[in-house]
Amino acid sequence: MTTVYDFKARGIDGKDIDLKQYQGKVLLIVNTASECGFTPQYKGLEAVYEQFAGKGVEVLGFPCNQFGAQEPGSNADIGHFCEANYGVTFPLFDKIDVNGDAAHPLFKHLKSEAPGLMGTEAIKWNFTKFLVRKDGRVYKRYAPQTEPMELVKDIEKLLTE
Template identity: 75%
Template sequence: MSNLDFTANSLQGSQVDLKQYLGKVLLIVNTASNCGFTPQYKGLEAVYQQFRDKGVEVLGFPCNQFGHQEPGNSDEIGAFCEKNYGVSFPLFEKIDVNGSNAHPLYKHLKAKAPGLLGSEAIKWNFTKFLVKKDGTVFKRYAPATAPKELVEDIEKLLAE
């Protein structure tokens, strides 16, 4: 099994094979529309615009497991993100990132890049993972870490 041997449904409902992203640096983030960190959508979009032509993809996975801050359906989530933050990077259907129903991608990310004190659980919305071009997980970042703070690491991974 390769590091990106997963599928996920796009916000529009079509199945996406994540292996298509091999060869790119990935910034994977669990998102929510009603969170104190929601303005990070703007920063995520800025990173995407800065690096998308250089081989970076930002992948957003809406999640309603933290304070029920993503109650909307796919259409509502997409409209909110586009209208309020101009999001053009790929968004996927709402998933669980913790618990027995956690998406397999997130089970993999958490195992490869545990958080503080080795905890695998995602603590809140906008936890970020950087993934190398070969699909291996590089690092986990806390929700409070602004997307622009990842630029140096992104540039390092692009140079590899």
């Protein structure tokens, strides 16, 4: 069985990251953008990270420019923006595609394991969220408009599994 721990991704600093390093943790994986109406959710994502990081939760942000070209900057621009404007300390990754032929393999996996409404796999917009169990299996997909703090009960549930 494939889990999220079977994938690698490039960090925002350009270094390869083996997602196996997160094994045994609950993961909140999000496709992000700096110029989106949902961008203020960075604050909520950071709050979730701060509340749960010491309890075995990681928030992983994957910038994406596929929706309205709302993530036009370089990795350095994105990292600076997130830190300066929202105090982001959770891991950010290299800008990727989440849909289409060039979609990152991790997101292909996430979408197939947790399809959206009516079974569609495509991600509709920035700040789609995936919650992943400690064993690396996808638990649930959340819509862009779902605020990060609305996931707290599900995160707490997964921490006790």
